[in-house]
Amino acid sequence: EDKVVQSPLSLVVHEGDTVTLNCSYEVTNFRSLLWYKQEKKAPTFLFMLTSSGIEKKSGRLSSILDKKELFSILNITATQTGDSAVYLCAVDNTNAGKSTFGDGTTLTVKP
Amino acid sequence: DGGITQSPKYLFRKEGQNVTLSCEQNLNHDAMYWYRQDPGQGLRLIYYSQIVNDFQKGDIAEGYSVSREKKESFPLTVTSAQKNPTAFYLCASSIYGTGGLVRVSSGANVLTFGAGSRLTVL
Numbered sequence: 001e002d003k004v005v006q007s008p009l010s011l012v013v014h015e016g017d018t019v020t021l022n023c024s025y026e027v028t029n030f031r032s033l034l035w036y037k038q039e040k041k042a043p044t045f046l047f048m049l050t051s052s053g054i055e056k057k058s059g060r061l062s063s064i065l066d067k068k069e070l071f072s073i074l075n076i077t078a079t080q081t082g083d084s085a086v087y088l089c090a091v092d093n094t095n096a097g098k099s100t101f102g103d104g105t106t107l108t109v110k111p
Numbered sequence: 112d113g114g115i116t117q118s119p120k121y122l123f124r125k126e127g128q129n130v131t132l133s134c135e136q137n138l139n140h141d142a143m144y145w146y147r148q149d150p151g152q153g154l155r156l157i158y159y160s161q162i163v164n165d166f167q168k169g170d171i172a173e174g175y176s177v178s179r180e181k182k183e184s185f186p187l188t189v190t191s192a193q194k195n196p197t198a199f200y201l202c203a204s205s206i207y208g209t210g211g212l213v214r215v216s217s218g219a220n221v222l223t224f225g226a227g228s229r230l231t232v233l
Contacts, residue, residue, distance in 0.1 A: 009151075032220060042201070042224040043154075088153055092220050097161055097207075098144065098169070099222060101154040 002027045004102035006089050012108045017079050021105045023089035024071040031092040033065055033072050034099065038086040046074070046087075079109045113138045117202050117225035124189075124196070124232050132187045132228045134202035141207050143185035144222065147171060148199045157200075160185055161207075189230060200228045 003026045013019055025033065032050045036043035047056040049065035049072060056063050060079075065072045076083055086106050090099040115136045124130045136143065142161045146154035156169030160179040174193025179185055185204075189196045203222040 004153075006153075034221065036222075041199075041227045043222075044224075045221050048221060090154075090222075097142070098156060098159050099220070100156070101146075103151070103153040106151075 002091060002093050002100040004089055004091055004100055006087075006102035006105050008105060009103060010106040010108070012110065013079055014110050015080055017109075018075065018077045019079060019107060021074040021076075021087050021089075021107070022071065023073070023102060025089075025091045025102075026070065027091045027093050027100070029094040030067065031094040034090045034092070035063055035072075035074050036088040036090065038088055038104070039084075043088055076107075079107075081109050081111055083107060084109045115202055115204055115223060115225035117200075117228050120226065120228060122228060122230045124230065126232055127191045129188055129190050130230065132189070132200055132202075132230070134185045134187065134225060135183055136185075136204045136223075136225075137183060138204055138223060139182070140204035140223070141182070142205045143179065144203045144205075145169075145175070145177065145185070145187045146201045146203065148201060148227075154201060157187065196230055197232045198230060200230060201225060202227075 005024050007022045032048050034048045035046040047063045052067040060077045063074045086104040088104045090101045092099050118133045144159040145157040155171050157175050158177040160166035163182050166179050176188045202225040205222050
């Protein structure tokens with residue numbers, strides 16, 4: 001059974017701090033790892049990672065995948081209150097055609 | 112604008128009643144999914160469908176049923192057999208759901224979500 005574990009489960013920081021969110025996984029036929037941001041209701045897509053060592057970057061957010069050690073990190077630099085959200089990590093199983101999600105990391109950024 | 116519409120946004124149900132949650136997409140996506148989210152937890156897959164007239168059970172299918180008669184629609188019925196139905200339900204779609212036929216670099220497996228339906232059992 002595919003499994004995704006995220007850590008920490010929750011995190012409280014102040015504006016301007018840098019945070020690192022972790023995602024480790026076990027999947028029988030890895031296709032890709034995806035990060036989503038959920039602010040209120042609908043999760044929105046952030047990154048998709050398929051290859052080790054290649055950093056994906058979007059503004060203050062970046063993510064990298066290590067397929068040997070089976071984990072990914074999501075970095076957010078110079079955090080803002082608008083970054084407060086639940087960050088979800090998911091892995092795709094090639095054979096199953098579906099994504100398995102972790103429990104998410106709840107990030108709270110205080111002014 | 113293309114997207115996924117879920118209805119109703121809020122629903123109250125008495126114990127013993129079946130309820131149906133609607134999910135409609137106009138993205139021309141092949142695959143559709145239903146996830147359940149409980150407080151402080153991630154998304155757990157209930158059912159998914161990769162093509163019309165076909166669907167598969169996810170990890171927590173007991174007490175739920177679905178149909179996929181049209182590409183655009185994937186309604187979820189929460190039956191009275193579901194012992195703890197109070198939760199937030201998210202519908203999603205992706206361009207393709209079937210492994211092996213997907214060019215991963217195309218982003219075909221990226222999920223687009225609806226705004227969710229919150230079901231409360233009284």
